[in-house]
Amino acid sequence: xxxxxxxxxxxxxxxxxxxxxxxxxxxxxxxxxxxxxxxxxxxxxxxxxxxxxxxxxxxxxxxxxxxxxxxxxxxxxxxxxxxxxxxxxxxxxxxxxxxxxxxxxxxxxxxxxxxxxxxxxxxxxxxxxxxxxxxxxxxxxxxxxxxxxxxxxxxxxxxxxxxxxxxxxxxxxxx
Amino acid sequence: xxxxxxxxxxxxxxxxxxxxxxxxxxxxxxxxxxxxxxxxxxxxxxxxxxxxxxxxxxxxxxxxxxxxxxxxxxxxxxxxxxxxxxxxxxxxxxxxxxxxxxxxxxxxxxxxxxxxxxxxxxxxxxxxxxxxxxxxxxxxxxxxxxxxxxxxxxxxxxxxxxxxxxxxxxxxxxx
Numbered sequence: 044x045x046x047x048x049x050x051x052x053x054x055x056x057x058x059x060x061x062x063x064x065x066x067x068x069x070x071x072x073x074x075x076x077x078x079x080x081x082x083x084x085x086x087x088x089x090x091x092x093x094x095x096x097x098x099x100x101x102x103x104x105x106x107x108x109x110x111x112x113x114x115x116x117x118x119x120x121x122x123x124x125x126x127x128x129x130x131x132x133x134x135x136x137x138x139x140x141x142x143x144x145x146x147x148x149x150x151x152x153x154x155x156x157x158x159x160x161x162x163x164x165x166x167x168x169x170x171x172x173x174x175x176x177x178x179x180x181x182x183x184x185x186x187x188x189x190x191x192x193x194x195x196x197x198x199x200x201x202x203x204x205x206x207x208x209x210x211x212x213x214x215x216x217x218x
Numbered sequence: 219x220x221x222x223x224x225x226x227x228x229x230x231x232x233x234x235x236x237x238x239x240x241x242x243x244x245x246x247x248x249x250x251x252x253x254x255x256x257x258x259x260x261x262x263x264x265x266x267x268x269x270x271x272x273x274x275x276x277x278x279x280x281x282x283x284x285x286x287x288x289x290x291x292x293x294x295x296x297x298x299x300x301x302x303x304x305x306x307x308x309x310x311x312x313x314x315x316x317x318x319x320x321x322x323x324x325x326x327x328x329x330x331x332x333x334x335x336x337x338x339x340x341x342x343x344x345x346x347x348x349x350x351x352x353x354x355x356x357x358x359x360x361x362x363x364x365x366x367x368x369x370x371x372x373x374x375x376x377x378x379x380x381x382x383x384x385x386x387x388x389x390x391x392x393x
Contacts, residue, residue, distance in 0.1 A: 082314065083259050084258050084259035084315060085315070092313075094310075094314065105301075105307075105310060106310075107309070107310040107313045107314065109313060120313070122306050122309040122310045122313060123306055123310075124301045124302045124303040124304075124306035124307050124310070125301065125302030125303070126280075126299045126300070126301050126302070127299045127300030127301070128299040128300070129299075131297050131298055131299035132280075132299050134282070134297040135269075135280060135281075135282040135297045135298075135299070138267075138282045138284060138295070138297060139257065139269065139282065140259065140260070
């Protein structure tokens with residue numbers, strides 16, 4: 044399974060109005076605090092990888108993201124599991140020589156619409172973003188997913204030319 | 219908190235008999251499968267560290283152990299958390315360049331006796347071991363814990379001269 048995602052910078056008020064009009068289902072509201080780590084043995088900025096511990100409404104997760112697989116979308120390998128104790132997970136990575144590199148805090152609202160997941164993120168220090176995501180398998184399906192995402196963006200009055208491929212962490216550090 | 223531990227190689231039948239006679243409480247029976255990892259950026263055999271993912275009766279944990287702090291016991295820094303999905307945890311470490319190094323499978327029975335934890339391990343490929351463990355804080359308490367452990371060994375008819383400081387993984391790889 045490959046996740047095809049497009050993220051655009053856009054104010055939420057109008058998009059939420061459109062989603063409600065179109066009958067999208069609001070499925071989740073989350074507060075997330077993500078801590079990213081730098082590796083002792085390679086430069087994640089060069090290898091385009093990420094290691095993260097996420098706090099989400101009292102739960103915690105650790106996640107690895109591999110290099111993006113193409114130039115247009117954010118498609119990439121991902122491994123994730125819940126962890127019982129985020130502080131212990133952080134201590135394990137720090138003991139192994141990984142260092143805390145940056146933190147991203149956001150409010151996330153998730154809608155299901157037309158088979159896609161539409162995520163509205165309000166990121167501390169960056170502002171509001173909308174992400175449309177579909178799962179696909181194989182080249183034909185991936186291409187179909189890209190077209191479908193562009194159609195969804197259009198129905199939400201969003202412009203694919205406002206697409207942002209950098210992660211929130213990269214955007215925060217680019218400031 | 220420091221864990222003071224002594225492990226001896228000993229057949230279980232007599233020790234279990236002594237524990238029952240002395241009124242020890244059997245608190246747990248577990249089946250454990252531990253996967254150990256080698257690091258890409260340092261040699262854990264040299265640094266005396268360990269990174270482990272443990273399967274225990276349907277649950278999973280990840281654990282870091284730092285270098286042993288003295289010559290006599292197995293006292294060391296330890297960080298551990300439960301993980302929701304052991305395979306994802308393994309994939310995260312493998313993606314980061316850690317490689318599976320060895321596996322230890324054992325049946326573990328745990329008793330509480332006289333304030334100490336007495337652990338009986340039947341290790342696949344190695345045989346039977348008994349470990350006595352106490353928690354301590356500060357030098358005086360640690361010294362007291364060592365004496366108390368020697369007394370417990372004596373009451374279980376175990377000889378501290380049979381003490382083994384190597385880990386099961388080290389013992390398996392020394393064969």
